[in-house]
Amino acid sequence: MRTGVIAKKLGMTRFFDEAGVHVPVTVLSLDGCQVTAQRTKDKDGYVALQLGVGAKKVKNTTKAMRGHFAKALVEPKRHLAEFRVSEDNLIDVGAEFTADHFLAGQPVDVTALTVGKGFAGGMKRWNFGGLRATHGVSLSHRSLGSTGNRQDPGKTFKNKKMAGHLGQETVTTLNLTVFRVDVERGLILIKGAVPGTEGTYVKIRDAVKRSAPVELPKPGAFKKAGEVADVAPQVEVAAVEAPEAGTEG
Secondary structure (H helix, E strand, C coil), rough: CCCCCEEEEEEEEEECCCCEEEEEEEECCCCCCEEEEECCCCHCCCCCCEEEEECCHHHHCHHHHHHHHHHHHCEEEEEEEEEEEHHHHHHCCEEEEEEEEHHCCCCCEEEEEECCCCEEEEEHCCCCCCCCCCCCCCCCCCCCCCCCCCCCCCCCCCCCCEEEEEECEEEEEEEEEEEEEEECEEEEEEECCCCCCCEEEEEEEECCCCCCCCCCCCCCCCEECCHHHHHHHHHHHHHHHHHHHHHHC
């Protein structure tokens, strides 16, 4: 079982496939998703990876979390989450995930906090049909109706569907499809809608009710802790040396 990743929802856009069919997609950004800790069977009783995403100011981070991130040699993260994995899919602390962790056409499950809609009535919250338009109904066409009997049971049962707070719930949407991945910009494009508002951090994992593609990278697609720092100086040197080579020619 592979680990999932944490991504930031940027919004929605559309693409056209090879047949010219309009495909709405949700754009998710990895935003520096790194491994911040490991959970092992011997020490913690279970096997998992703790991932962090998003930059956070040091002054806004508690001392306990500063020590936690300093031990992992990573910058403070805005959002943390754990993913259960098998022991052969553990990844070293400090590794940063890339968008090709998932493949185009792969089914995935996405978990996020839904949009909060405040206090809503029974029709909007639970899809009630409402009361009649005529035949004695006055000024209460969208009301809830009866919520219980009189003497027996003499109360409203717990969990009765009534008006109340709608949204702001953690929801998992199953079997969404990855439309495309952009490794250079760290973007994952998902077909259709994903729970949450723009700027919400969502969790993406391999679909649990569908078989995963055999060509999936295991334990995952990521950059090790030292690879990002080693590449930058080489690019700068190449940019400086290129004009000199052209001048000599």
